[in-house]
Amino acid sequence: MTADIGKNIEQIDQEIARMCSHAGVPKVAPRLIAVSKVQPEERVRTALEAGHRSFGENRVQEAQGRWTGLKSEYPDVQLSLIGSLQTNKVSQAIDLFDEIQSVDRIKLARALAGEMQKQGKNIPLYLQVNTGAEPQKGGVMTVDLPELHQACKDLGLMVVGLMCIPPADDDPSLHFALLKKLAKREGLQGLSMGMSSDYALAAAMGATDIRVGTAVFGERDYNQPT
Numbered sequence: 001m002t003a004d005i006g007k008n009i010e011q012i013d014q015e016i017a018r019m020c021s022h023a024g025v026p027k028v029a030p031r032l033i034a035v036s037k038v039q040p041e042e043r044v045r046t047a048l049e050a051g052h053r054s055f056g057e058n059r060v061q062e063a064q065g066r067w068t069g070l071k072s073e074y075p076d077v078q079l080s081l082i083g084s085l086q087t088n089k090v091s092q093a094i095d096l097f098d099e100i101q102s103v104d105r106i107k108l109a110r111a112l113a114g115e116m117q118k119q120g121k122n123i124p125l126y127l128q129v130n131t132g133a134e135p136q137k138g139g140v141m142t143v144d145l146p147e148l149h150q151a152c153k154d155l156g157l158m159v160v161g162l163m164c165i166p167p168a169d170d171d172p173s174l175h176f177a178l179l180k181k182l183a184k185r186e187g188l189q190g191l192s193m194g195m196s197s198d199y200a201l202a203a204a205m206g207a208t209d210i211r212v213g214t215a216v217f218g219e220r221d222y223n224q225p226t
């Protein structure tokens with residue numbers, strides 16, 4: 001399995017480049033964020049040794065355990081937080097991550113602004129949008145997005161894009177199209193959308209970031225200690 005990880009990354013990169021040129025997407029192919037949550041360190045190391053540097057994690061504590069050491073070994077790693085963030089973890093998150101893609105409420109934006117000032121940082125942020133209006137899911141509701149974005153700007157935060165996780169059994173293209181429309185309306189360039197099952201579609205629809213776990217590393221084993 002680990003032997004395939006470098007090849008998986010290469011194939012996904014080629015496929016998204018092909019999709020972009022086929023769809024006439026007039027810019028560089030999206031960044032492939034390899035989602036390493038729950039994966040054994042051996043697989044993550046294989047991706048690093050294959051030269052991959054962009055990774056995503058969805059939990060601060062798990063990411064700290066894995067990446068504090070690996071980031072000092074590989075200082076050019078770019079780590080994205082793609083999971084929901086509690087305000088009591090903001091300090092650790094700002095310390096570890098190079099960007100946060102899951103900003104979804106004003107209270108969190110305020111906490112991030114305060115903590116970044118304290119740590120002398122201003123990392124790029126994405127606003128997560130709950131495009132399916134699912135009550136159990138994170139993300140700002142579409143009607144509340146302009147207010148959240150404005151609040152972030154007023155706080156001096158560097159918002160660069162939007163992120164969404166479509167409902168599992170909806171056609172993802174509806175959500176990708178909605179996210180793109182919202183980003184345009186808000187004047188934002190970044191579009192983080194597309195996972196293992198739909199990254200090619202997302203790339204063709206103008207994603208700037210795709211977040212792929214299983215198709216890079218293989219299935220996650222939630223029963224294994226990582």
Ligand SMILES: *Cc1c(COP(=O)(O)O)cnc(C)c1O
Nearest residue numbers: 035058082195196211212213214
């Ligand atoms: C786990 C996760 C992914 C990757 O999911 P796969 O289906 O394994 O590609 C992408 N985005 C978020 C927010 C995730 O939590």
